[in-house]
Each structure stands twice: as structure tokens, then as C-alpha cells.
Amino acid sequence: MSDAAHLVREVLHEYGGIAQRALSRYLEQAAENDSVYRLASDYPLRGGRALRASFCIAAARVFGAPVSDAVESAVSLELFHNAFLVRDDVEDESEERRGKPALHVLHGVPTAVNVGDALTVLGLRPLMHNRSILGPELAWRVLRETERMVRESVEGQALELKWRLENACELTDDDYLRMTLKKTCWYTTIYPSRVGALIGLRHGEDLDRFVRFGFFLGAAFQIQDDLLNLAGDHDRYGKELAGDLFEGKRTLMLLHVFRHSTPKERAWLRELLGKPRAEKTTGDVRLLLKKMKRCGSLEYAKQVAHALSGAAAHEFKMAYADVPDSIDRRFIEALPLWVLERL
Amino acid sequence: MSDAAHLVREVLHEYGGIAQRALSRYLEQAAENDSVYRLASDYPLRGGRALRASFCIAAARVFGAPVSDAVESAVSLELFHNAFLVRDDVEDESEERRGKPALHVLHGVPTAVNVGDALTVLGLRPLMHNRSILGPELAWRVLRETERMVRESVEGQALELKWRLENACELTDDDYLRMTLKKTCWYTTIYPSRVGALIGLRHGEDLDRFVRFGFFLGAAFQIQDDLLNLAGDHDRYGKELAGDLFEGKRTLMLLHVFRHSTPKERAWLRELLGKPRAEKTTGDVRLLLKKMKRCGSLEYAKQVAHALSGAAAHEFKMAYADVPDSIDRRFIEALPLWVLERL
Numbered sequence: 005m006s007d008a009a010h011l012v013r014e015v016l017h018e019y020g021g022i023a024q025r026a027l028s029r030y031l032e033q034a035a036e037n038d039s040v041y042r043l044a045s046d047y048p049l050r051g052g053r054a055l056r057a058s059f060c061i062a063a064a065r066v067f068g069a070p071v072s073d074a075v076e077s078a079v080s081l082e083l084f085h086n087a088f089l090v091r092d093d094v095e096d097e098s099e100e101r102r103g104k105p106a107l108h109v110l111h112g113v114p115t116a117v118n119v120g121d122a123l124t125v126l127g128l129r130p131l132m133h134n135r136s137i138l139g140p141e142l143a144w145r146v147l148r149e150t151e152r153m154v155r156e157s158v159e160g161q162a163l164e165l166k167w168r169l170e171n172a173c174e175l176t177d178d179d180y181l182r183m184t185l186k187k188t189c190w191y192t193t194i195y196p197s198r199v200g201a202l203i204g205l206r207h208g209e210d211l212d213r214f215v216r217f218g219f220f221l222g223a224a225f226q227i228q229d230d231l232l233n234l235a236g237d238h239d240r241y242g243k244e245l246a247g248d249l250f251e252g253k254r255t256l257m258l259l260h261v262f263r264h265s266t267p268k269e270r271a272w273l274r275e276l277l278g279k280p281r282a283e284k285t286t287g288d289v290r291l292l293l294k295k296m297k298r299c300g301s302l303e304y305a306k307q308v309a310h311a312l313s314g315a316a317a318h319e320f321k322m323a324y325a326d327v328p329d330s331i332d333r334r335f336i337e338a339l340p341l342w343v344l345e346r347l
Numbered sequence: 348m349s350d351a352a353h354l355v356r357e358v359l360h361e362y363g364g365i366a367q368r369a370l371s372r373y374l375e376q377a378a379e380n381d382s383v384y385r386l387a388s389d390y391p392l393r394g395g396r397a398l399r400a401s402f403c404i405a406a407a408r409v410f411g412a413p414v415s416d417a418v419e420s421a422v423s424l425e426l427f428h429n430a431f432l433v434r435d436d437v438e439d440e441s442e443e444r445r446g447k448p449a450l451h452v453l454h455g456v457p458t459a460v461n462v463g464d465a466l467t468v469l470g471l472r473p474l475m476h477n478r479s480i481l482g483p484e485l486a487w488r489v490l491r492e493t494e495r496m497v498r499e500s501v502e503g504q505a506l507e508l509k510w511r512l513e514n515a516c517e518l519t520d521d522d523y524l525r526m527t528l529k530k531t532c533w534y535t536t537i538y539p540s541r542v543g544a545l546i547g548l549r550h551g552e553d554l555d556r557f558v559r560f561g562f563f564l565g566a567a568f569q570i571q572d573d574l575l576n577l578a579g580d581h582d583r584y585g586k587e588l589a590g591d592l593f594e595g596k597r598t599l600m601l602l603h604v605f606r607h608s609t610p611k612e613r614a615w616l617r618e619l620l621g622k623p624r625a626e627k628t629t630g631d632v633r634l635l636l637k638k639m640k641r642c643g644s645l646e647y648a649k650q651v652a653h654a655l656s657g658a659a660a661h662e663f664k665m666a667y668a669d670v671p672d673s674i675d676r677r678f679i680e681a682l683p684l685w686v687l688e689r690l
Contacts, residue, residue: 118508144486
């Protein structure tokens with residue numbers, strides 16, 4: 005592991021721990037009042053790195069804010085993240101999440117959808133608390149950022165669902181990146197850096213400088229995630245392997261193999277992708293994965309992820325140009341490399 | 348129709364029209380940017396009385412606020428209401444809504460769930476606009492009320508889902524009313540009266556006086572709704588008739604017939620209610636409805652609705668004691684009678 009990845013792990017451990025403890029307090033308090041929040045605690049308590057929360061804390065600290073100024077926003081983001089996971093699992097018919105059966109597999113779709121709502125409304129609570137910590141002006145700005153972030157996420161998910169429903173196959177890398185900007189980058193990397201800066205600087209000027217950094221970083225993160233789904237270690241990845249192929253998810257690898265197929269192969273692929281999840285066989289999926297490997301699709305996606313990571317490293321210098329050295333600055337600077345190395 | 352019901356219809360027509368036009372502007376503007384909001388416009392554009400929006404406007408005007416001060420909150424509430432409808436239809440496996448197939452029947456569960464999210468995030472937009480109309484303090488208070496309202500609704504829905512999953516049959520009227528307080532009353536009647544008063548009085552003191560009025564009114568409204576589901580006019584009601592029986596919904600009538608059944612009948616009823624929707628036959632449902640009628644369950648529920656309506660009329664006098672006569676005061680005063688007469 006590189007020094008950069010090592011540093012990221014350490015900071016994730018520290019800030020992630022702080023966020024997880026604050027999150028647990030919210031969940032416990034809520035569960036005392038109503039049992040729906042016990043179900044809502046399931047995904048958050050399955051563990052996870054709390055990457056988004058940690059990034060949010062670091063992005064505030066890098067501008068001089070104490071951890072306590074950022075922790076409510078960080079907890080809120082983790083709650084929204086878990087709400088998105090519950091919904092995505094329902095909408096994608098995923099089977100596993102963080103090494104256990106998905107929530108809708110355990111409790112049925114109606115309950116899972118309601119638990120997603122419970123997590124969303126819980127996510128608003130820390131943003132309400134922000135007022136007494138950050139003051140009314142700043143608390144309001146964080147809320148506006150949150151409204152934008154949820155909107156981007158819903159629109160990105162809509163795009164992906166549309167592609168699947170229409171069995172869209174002739175998509176370009178640009179289409180994929182546009183969807184990823186909305187669905188992944190906005191809440192994973194853009195929101196934490198914007199909100200962190202808002203809290204650290206105590207004003208919301210020039211937040212758009214973080215969009216490009218967050219986009220390149222988040223897209224590299226997502227492509228690596230897609231690659232891990234196909235080739236990762238099940239125990240670490242925590243989801244069924246090659247689940248993306250069963251789900252017909254439009255990844256860079258899928259778009260690549262489609263582009264480089266013969267008309268006959270394309271017809272086969274189109275038919276396979278159009279089938280409901282349950283009708284795809286393991287044999288089909290194995291064959292598709294073999295074709296992808298032969299075609300160099302995984303290698304290609306890896307190269308794109310590397311290029312995006314490089315672009316993120318470049319954008320980091322612009323976005324954080326005026327910031328003095330600190331552990332937080334080094335953490336953020338190391339993220340582009342870490343996303344490629346993480347397992 | 349009574350004079351009271353006539354007045355309510357006229358005010359609903361006027362304020363509902365204002366709210367619907369403002370709502371349409373939000374939806375059109377959103378749909379220009381992203382096609383997911385075209386799907387999100389489906390339920391709102393199917394028409395409806397905009398009862399909640401009208402109540403919110405009247406509840407602000409009654410304290411002297413202009414319509415323009417309340418219209419953003421009213422539109423937000425309608426958007427949340429439609430989000431709840433989309434989710435409830437998914438979670439209850441309902442087939443129809445406002446005379447047409449339910450959204451998930453038309454587009455599938457994944458898209459419907461995402462459209463519910465789209466409506467929720469759209470609902471936040473007018474609350475952001477509130478700031479320039481109401482000022483930062485009041486806009487924040489409305490947001491806090493909204494967070495509470497969504498929370499109550501999610502908890503009420505969780506309770507109802509739990510009963511269905513556990514096939515709970517031995518519930519009391521109190522259980523039903525507690526669930527209805529959270530699932531229906533909070534957003535239908537309590538929130539509009541609280542937020543209206545907040546906007547009209549420009550402070551949030553003593554808002555709890557509206558909880559009892561809203562609870563009695565909203566519970567009478569819900570029981571009447573449950574009765575219309577069993578005995579209403581399909582064209583006006585806009586949902587499949589007796590859908591509640593197919594869904595196994597725990598209504599006052601169902602709890603009543605269960606209480607007044609022999610052990611043998613109870614066993615039959617319990618088995619029927621435990622079946623998935625698709626396995627219940629029309630014959631089963633007809634027999635259940637016949638038993639309910641013979642047992643006087645519909646008559647009993649009607650009496651409870653009347654008693655609650657009377658209690659609401661009494662509470663009105665307390666909640667709006669200090670308010671001078673106006674069309675808005677008379678509208679709110681007439682609501683308890685109207686909920687019993689509406690079709």
C-alpha cells in the first residue's frame with residue numbers, strides 16, 4: 005500500500021469513528037421512540053468506512069473549522085447515503101449489501117421503502133441541529149446544499165432506471181459519466197467538499213471550484229467500484245459478485261464490450277440485458293464476463309479510472325490552492341490515489 | 348348539501364385553484380430540466396381537491412396573512428402528499444389512484460419509488476423559497492414543522508405495515524386512532540393548521556392547541572375515507588372499490604367485525620387477512636363485506652366518525668377562540684361537517 009493510501013486509512017479510521025459514534029447516538033435515540041428506526045439502523049450498523057462523513061469533516065477542518073462544526077452535516081450525509089443504499093437495492097433488485105442480505109430481501113419491499121423514508125427524515129434532524137452550532141445563515145446554506153444533492157441523486161438514479169427500462173445499449177462514455185456525476189459524485193465527493201468549505205470558510209462564495217475535483221474523484225471512485233463488483237473479493241466488497249451483470253447495470257465495461265462486438269454478439273448482448281434479473285443464468289453472466297475480459301473492457305475501464313484520478317489530482321491543486329499544509333489537506337490530496345488502490 | 352359543505356366547496360375551489368396553478372408552475376419548470384419530473388407530475392395533474400393546500404392557506408389568512416405568504420408552504424404540502432400517495436400505493440400494492448392505474452402499475456416499482464423521491468425533493472424547493480417571502484426565522488420554523496410532519500407520516504406508515512406483516516387482528520380502536528394520528532392527521536390537518544398559524548401570527552407560540560382539533564378532524568376524515576372505499580361511488584372515489592379489504596387494511600370496520608365474530612369466523616378472517624393480495628378472491632372479499640354489514644360495522648364506524656367530527660367542532664372553538672369572523676374562519680369551522688358529507 006502506498007503512503008497516500010496509508011494516510012487515508014488512518015484518517016478514515018479517526019474521522020469515520022467520530023461520525024459513526026455520533027450516528028449511533030442518533031439511531032439509538034430514534035429507536036427508543038419508534039421501532040421503525042431499529043430497522044433503519046441495520047445498514048448503518050453493518051459498518052462501512054464512513055468515507056463521505058470523513059471527507060466532509062476533513063473538508064471543513066482544512067479551512068480551520070473544528071470537527072464539532074462539521075459532525076452534524078457529516079452524520080446527515082451518512083444517513084442520506086444509507087437511505088440511497090436501501091432504495092437502490094430495492095430499485096436494482098440487489099441481493100446483498102455489506103456482506104448480508106439486502107433489506108428488502110429480509111423484510112420485503114414495502115418495509116424497505118418505508119425504512120428508506122425513515123432514514124431520509126432522520127437525515128434532516130442533524131441539519132436542524134446545525135442551527136445552534138453554525139448559526140441560522142450557515143445552517144440554511146447547508147440545507148440548500150442538501151436539497152441540491154438529493155435532487156442530483158434522484159435525477160441520476162432516474163437516468164439509470166430509464167436506461168434499464170428502455171434496454172439502452174448504445175450509450176457513450178459521456179452518458180455514463182453524466183449519470184455518475186449526478187448519481188455518485190454529487191453526494192460522495194462534491195457535497196462533502198462544498199459543505200466542508202462552507203463550514204470552514206463560513207461563507208458560500210466560490211463553492212463551484214469543488215465541482216470539477218469532486219467529479220473526477222467521484223467518477224474514478226465509481227469506476228473502481230464497478231470493477232470491484234466484477235473482480236473483487238466478495239468478503240471485502242460485501243455484495244454478490246458480478247451482481248452488476250445480473251442487474252444489467254450500464255458500466256463503462258459493458259458499454260465498451262458492446263461497442264467492440266460483432267452485430268451477432270450485440271444482438272445476443274441486447275437480448276441478455278433485456279431479460280429480467282431472474283431469467284439471466286450464471287452461464288450467461290460468466291460468458292459476458294469472459295467476453296469483457298477478452299475484449300479488454302476491464303483494462304480499458306481501469307485506464308479511464310486512472311486518467312480521472314490524475315485529473316482529480318490536478319484539480320486538487322486548483323481547488324485547494326490557498327490552503328496551508330495539514331493532515332486534512334494531505335488526506336484530501338491522497339484521495340485520488342486511494343480510490344484506485346482501495347479494495 | 349348543507350350550507351357548510353357548500354362553503355367548503357367554494358373555498359376549496361378558489362384556494363385549491365391557486366395552489367394547483369402554483370404547483371403546475373413548479374412541475375413544468377422541473378420537467379424542463381429533467382424528464383423524471385414529468386413522471387412526478389402524473390399524480391398531481393390527475394386532479395384532486397387540494398384540501399391540504401387550501402386548509403393551509405385558510406389557516407394563514409384567518410390570522411391575517413395574505414395568500415402569497417402561505418402558497419409556497421401549501422404547494423410543498425401537496426408535493427409531499429403526492430409523494431406519500433406514490434409510496435403508499437407501492438407499499439399497499441394498490442391498483443388505482445384518482446381513477447387511473449397506480450404509478451407502479453404503469454411504470455414498475457423501481458421507477459415509482461424513484462418518482463416518490465423526486466416528489467419529496469421537489470417538496471423541499473418551495474420551502475427554500477419561503478425564505479425570501481417569510482424571512483429566515485419563519486422559513487426555518489416551517490421547515491422544522493415539515494421535518495416533524497414527514498417523521499410522523501413515516502412512523503404511522505411503519506405501524507400499519509407492521510400490522511399487516513404480523514397479521515395483527517386483535518387491535519383496538521385506540522390502536523387505529525394512534526396510527527391515524529400519525530399517518531393521516533399530522534399531514535392532512537395538524538400541519539396545515541400549525542403552519543398556517545405560524546405564518547399568520549409570525550411566531551410559533553402555542554401551536555399545540557391545533558393538535559387536538561386536527562386529530563379529531565383528520566380521524567373523522569380518514570374513517571369517512573375508509574367507508575367510501577367500501578361503499579363509495581367508484582368514479583368519484585377514484586380507487587378500486589373495497590381495495591382496502593384486498594389490501595387487508597386495518598380499518599375500524601375490520602376491527603369491529605373481528606371483535607364481534609365467533610371463534611370460527613375469526614379463524615377464517617385471520618386466514619383471509621394473512622393471504623397475499625393476489626390470493627384473495629372477489630368471493631372472499633364479498634363475504635367479508637357482507638359480514639361487516641350484518642354486524643353493523645359500517646354503521647359503527649359512521650358513528651365514531653360523527654363523534655370525532657363533533658369533538659372537532661368543539662375543539663375548533665378553543666383553537667380559534669380569539670379569531671374574528673371571516674370566510675376563512677367559517678371555512679375551517681365547516682370542515683368537521685364537510686368531512687362527513689363529502690363524497
